[in-house]
Amino acid sequence: xxxRTVPHHLRRGExxxxxxxxxxxxxxxxxxxxDGQIFTQxxxxxxxxxxxxxxxxxxxxxxxxxxxxxxxxxxxASDVHPxxxxxxxxxxxxxxxxPDEAVARWYNHWIGEGFQALEALLSKSRxxxxxxxxxxxxxxxxxxxxxxxxxxxxxxxxxxxPTVKRIADAALLLPAFERALPANQEDAE
Amino acid sequence: xxxRTVPHHLRRGExxxxxxxxxxxxxxxxxxxxDGQIFTQxxxxxxxxxxxxxxxxxxxxxxxxxxxxxxxxxxxASDVHPxxxxxxxxxxxxxxxxPDEAVARWYNHWIGEGFQALEALLSKSRxxxxxxxxxxxxxxxxxxxxxxxxxxxxxxxxxxxPTVKRIADAALLLPAFERALPANQEDAE
Numbered sequence: 001x002x003x004r005t006v007p008h009h010l011r012r013g014e015x016x017x018x019x020x021x022x023x024x025x026x027x028x029x030x031x032x033x034x035d036g037q038i039f040t041q042x043x044x045x046x047x048x049x050x051x052x053x054x055x056x057x058x059x060x061x062x063x064x065x066x067x068x069x070x071x072x073x074x075x076x077a078s079d080v081h082p083x084x085x086x087x088x089x090x091x092x093x094x095x096x097x098x099p100d101e102a103v104a105r106w107y108n109h110w111i112g113e114g115f116q117a118l119e120a121l122l123s124k125s126r127x128x129x130x131x132x133x134x135x136x137x138x139x140x141x142x143x144x145x146x147x148x149x150x151x152x153x154x155x156x157x158x159x160x161x162p163t164v165k166r167i168a169d170a171a172l173l174l175p176a177f178e179r180a181l182p183a184n185q186e187d188a189e
Numbered sequence: 190x191x192x193r194t195v196p197h198h199l200r201r202g203e204x205x206x207x208x209x210x211x212x213x214x215x216x217x218x219x220x221x222x223x224d225g226q227i228f229t230q231x232x233x234x235x236x237x238x239x240x241x242x243x244x245x246x247x248x249x250x251x252x253x254x255x256x257x258x259x260x261x262x263x264x265x266a267s268d269v270h271p272x273x274x275x276x277x278x279x280x281x282x283x284x285x286x287x288p289d290e291a292v293a294r295w296y297n298h299w300i301g302e303g304f305q306a307l308e309a310l311l312s313k314s315r316x317x318x319x320x321x322x323x324x325x326x327x328x329x330x331x332x333x334x335x336x337x338x339x340x341x342x343x344x345x346x347x348x349x350x351p352t353v354k355r356i357a358d359a360a361l362l363l364p365a366f367e368r369a370l371p372a373n374q375e376d377a378e
Contacts, residue, residue: 025310026268026310027306035253041260041263041267044256044257044260044263045256052252064237067237070230070232070233074233074266074267075215078232079274095291096281096291096295102285113215116214
């Protein structure tokens with residue numbers, strides 16, 4: 001589908017400006033205007049797109065498969081990403097006065113915890129294929145790849161997570177993932 | 190539906206014992222055995238129950254309504270709960286050596302950030318009713334009430350969040366929410 005990107009510079013705090021807070025009172029990205037309405041929270045946005053477009057489908061047909069994909073997604077979207085989000089790192093640096101080394105350890109600790117769980121779940125399941133669930137891309141892959149990119153920020157060793165890495169490598173061969181890389185965004189510096 | 194609870198004492202670390210890690214490699218509660226399969230991640234479990242039982246329905250019929258309920262739920266389930274989870278508080282106390290007062294401020298800070306966003310979204314929307322979405326309980330209420338209970342741990346002032354508080358009060362009049370209170374669990378101390 002056609003879309004227009006409106007970038008907000010997070011390190012300059014543009015997500016907290018009144019104009020953006022009016023769109024998303026939480027002051028977090030992304031917010032998406034679709035079908036004339038504002039949607040927030042990445043997983044809710046993706047599920048809306050899946051329910052209204054389903055092109056390509058990003059969730060399996062069966063309820064148990066959907067639950068598996070949602071759980072894998074939430075391991076990243078609930079239990080890694082929010083703990084490593086910029087506002088949390090800023091709280092560690094500011095109110096808690098933590099040095100950069102401690103922030104780097106924090107960052108990798110939570111990615112590592114998430115990847116450890118994902119590796120166990122992915123490596124042992126007959127549902128895992130070329131991607132997290134079978135051989136087609138699902139929401140779980142959409143959540144996984146950004147954390148692989150983040151893991152490079154502080155040089156996390158990925159060797160304990162071979163299945164996670166293999167799936168991310170497969171996803172990054174696809175043009176849609178390639179186009180979504182941070183360096184390929186219009187406001188990349 | 191009938192269910193059997195198997196409690197794990199989190200402060201004693203029972204969620205990290207091998208037997209439980211075998212069920213849920215992430216070492217977090219809950220894990221639910223339903224229809225002969227193990228499910229993890231609270232929102233994924235609730236959506237599975239909604240898809241397979243829908244008694245009562247916990248998501249609206251329309252895609253935009255579902256996206257709104259999911260976004261409200263994720264403000265809690267992604268952006269409050271995981272940051273205030275026991276393992277994160279333990280990291281603050283342990284590796285970061287933070288005193289109890291700093292941990293208490295951290296805890297309330299993230300509940301406050303979440304409630305501020307929820308208050309703005311709930312108080313301004315025509316979709317808000319007796320509960321977060323209309324006059325029937327949804328996943329958003331299921332996520333909201335536990336945080337109201339948590340907010341009492343460190344005595345967070347709820348007066349800036351009147352809509353949030355009104356909805357939680359309404360939910361707590363229902364027997365299902367009353368039965369789910371921490372004090373009413375079989376292993377409560």
